[in-house]
Amino acid sequence: MKMEAIDKSKLLRHTPNEIKERSALTINPAKTCQPIGAMYAALGIRGCLPHSHGSQGCCAYHRSALTRHYKEPVMAATSSFTEGSSVFGGQANLLQAIDNIFTIYNPDLIAVHTTCLSETIGDDIPQIVNKAAAEGKIPKGKRVIHTNTPSYVGSHVTGFANMVKSMVDYFSTSTGKRKQQINIIPGWVEPSDMEEIKRLTGLMGIKSVMFPDTSKVLNGPLNGKFIMFPDGGVTVEELESTGDSIGTIAMGLWASEAAAKALDTKCKVPYAILDLPIGLKATDRFIDAMRIMTGVSVPEAIEIERGQMLDIITDMHQYFYNKRVGLVGDPDQLIALSEFLVSIDMWPVYVVTGTPGKAFEKRIMEITAGSPYEVKVKAAGDMFLFHQWIKEEPVDLLIGNTYLKYISRDEDIPLIRHGFPILDRVGHSYFPTVGYKGGIRLLEKILTAILDREDRDSEITNFELVM
């Protein structure tokens, strides 16, 4: 068998053009495992310490990944399984951990998530927590909640969704008296996005409970103090009140549906599942859904923002038109981003998520129907396949997490960093991509990427001053 010669100038020098069917080997994954999603979600509850029930490496890896993405402290504890705990179960470890955490760090609550290890053993977390309570290890007024996050099912998004659902399972209560508020389940978005969504509901004059809410937790200020449990995050009281809200807006089928459904079943709170409000049309739908759910009218301030975004789209349309884009990320983000791109006449041509779900592929094909290009989409795919597609026929722009920079450099295609994790740039914690303001930022990023490339590549004869 003859191998293709290695191009020694490439980072991904072993990626062949020829695509071979793979059934067992994942190469350059476009997802990670459930527990990290649960940890991220739990950080969005005020006074909560996430706890990883498994080997300590899981906790170390999740904290490191989240820390590198946010450049912020990420606090979490672990059951530190040994071989003994793996054989006999992790009950003793979790009991001890609960006692230590409340004694030393005094959080309001602990949010336990499992790992592949404790799931394979079959540890029963509620039983252990009950035992901890019976033994007096949970101080009065404190809570321990849990979610199951087997790493061998779904992806990090599934883990996030599971923890958000657990917030409903543990806290949402119906008093029988409706409250003039709506619930917003923002999905796995950045703290900046959560802030922006709250700003928009505020502009609408609507009281909302957002869960989880990592704003002011993972984009905190430097002020000379380290506060382990910052003032951000949804409070337990607010979570309890979600059972009395008039409705729930859940953003993203993958990250938010489970919690919205559970809340409807448990407390009869009706819900609307929307796409993440990325781009003009999805934001329109979000604003309109809030209007319909609450009966308020949309203020002029929001219409001005919308008009500003649209102004840029029309002003710069010539640069967007028929550009080919390759995207890797999580289903909810990719669906919203794809629709956004199509809405400005850019075309997602390769779309890959590591998260499984055939519904994803179907939805992307619907969004991209009418594309002048052949569209390839894969759920439970990986970046290796994505790269091979690009080698077959390139794209003008890449959108995805930091790992795409290897493809970006090898194939000389500009990259816009979006999603998780972003390990080499800042901004995502502070500048949203949701809402009209977020749309303006995305447009700016896309234009900068495209126009920088034109400036770099144009001939001396047609180098443009005004663009």
Added chain:
Amino acid sequence: MPDPVKEYMDVLDPEEFKKEVLSKYPTKVARKRAKQILINRPEGEPVQEIGANVRTIPGIITQRGCTYAGCKGVVLGPTRDIVNITHGPIGCGFYSWLTRRNQTDPSTTEDGHNFMNYCFSTDMQDENIVFGGEKKLRQAIQEAYDIFHPKAIAVFSTCPVGLIGDDVHAVTREMKEKLGINIFGFSCEGYKGVSQSAGHHIANNGIFTHVIGTDDTVKKGKYKVNLLGEYNIGGDAFEIERLFEKSGITMVSTFSGNSSIDFFANAHTADLNMIMCHRSINYVAEMMEKKYGIPWIKVNFIGAKSTAKSLRKIAQYYEDEELIARVEEVIAEEMPEVERVLEQIRPRTQGKVAMLFVGGSRAHHYQELFKEMGMIPIAAGYEFAHRDDYEGRKVLPDIKVDADSRNIEELEVHPDPVKYNPRKSPEEMEGLKKKGFEFKDYEGMMAEMPGGTLIIDDISQYETEKLIEKYKPAIFCAGIKEKFAIQKKGIPMKQLHSYDSGGPYAGFKGAINFYHEIDRMVNSKVWSYIKPPWKKNPELSARYAFVA
């Protein structure tokens, strides 16, 4: 002469600190932590014993990682031309994908193979957990072979693999036979041992069993050495390689910074093994001495003086006038620039306090650089080291093997019937020892830290906070998980696992880089902006109301 450490610590009594910290803990936890927190007494008798390499306390917020991380992430991660397949759910492979700053230069092996930018995983699904993952693993190896045609494939087991009983060794043996390339597995499930240290040991055993000694090609060169426990973070190995080349020393293999499996394969042809990170790799050196007759020495290329000392030690080992002279020339060429920079920087760093909580050797080695800058390391500890790394190898016979350590295989090694070749006769070894030359010597961290300083093993988040609150260091050195909690308090934090950015910090040029970096960090004006002007000058006046 006034003793700066004593002056500093007398004001802030470390015994008081220890008492205060322990008082926060539940009784059993306090008892355990008491053994892991010491006030250093290097000269006193009897020698202090520290609790190390013991189980992490659940819930305490440790910074430790797991066995898989030590094996796949640390030791084998930097080897560029093995296709390293993680057998397990996707996370472990994902998190260990390029997250350590190991650099590599694939141009030093002709084939140019470099798989370090790739992540390979069997991405186990629930049906693999229920019905076993061996079939998927076998298929994954086949696919890796078909696509990449690598020289070698290694398989790393994650937690569930051990529980469901997949036999990775049987699968790798079978596939090795089938495909005709070197394929081997590691049982490095995360729950083994008490930290990543167990993974280092497992990695050492695997490389020793499956790779070292498989190629007898002898490299050209008069002084052939291996460097062990150097991982080329930020290009450290490149700087050490530069110094070796300049001195006429031939590097056969590094374990494992900038390494190729080809270099491991004939590592047994070197005449001297040098250990940088004692914790992670002393096992291989011990085994190679027994099997091939290669003596080992401890070296340290962190710090200009230590670098010079280590170079001299190599020359001394060879007892060769030409090499001794050459090494002196190299040191004489390199040192003036080091001294010139130090002269500029030292007035700005002198007397400042540093803390180091990292690794199994770095918390010790980096003290050399701080000392050169006139800075005072007043507290240090390892994340995953053993007693010998603190107290020195003299305590090895006294270390009790507990249940967690017993889980890690100790290979039985005998002299190789063909390849055993003692590089030095017992008489030569004795002769060198008489001249003060030390083989396999490691005094540990505690012997080199001043009395009255704090030594803390597996420091917790709580202890870290208390430590900086009380002692307000000018700089704290640890890892990414600790970094931003410390910086929120306005104290610069330098990562010493992966250096944040920058490097190399090894060798002479590395020392200069480090002086500049620490000067930048401890003297930067950016930390002075924390208080806004209105908080510095809080008198209120109601003038605005007047104007309005």
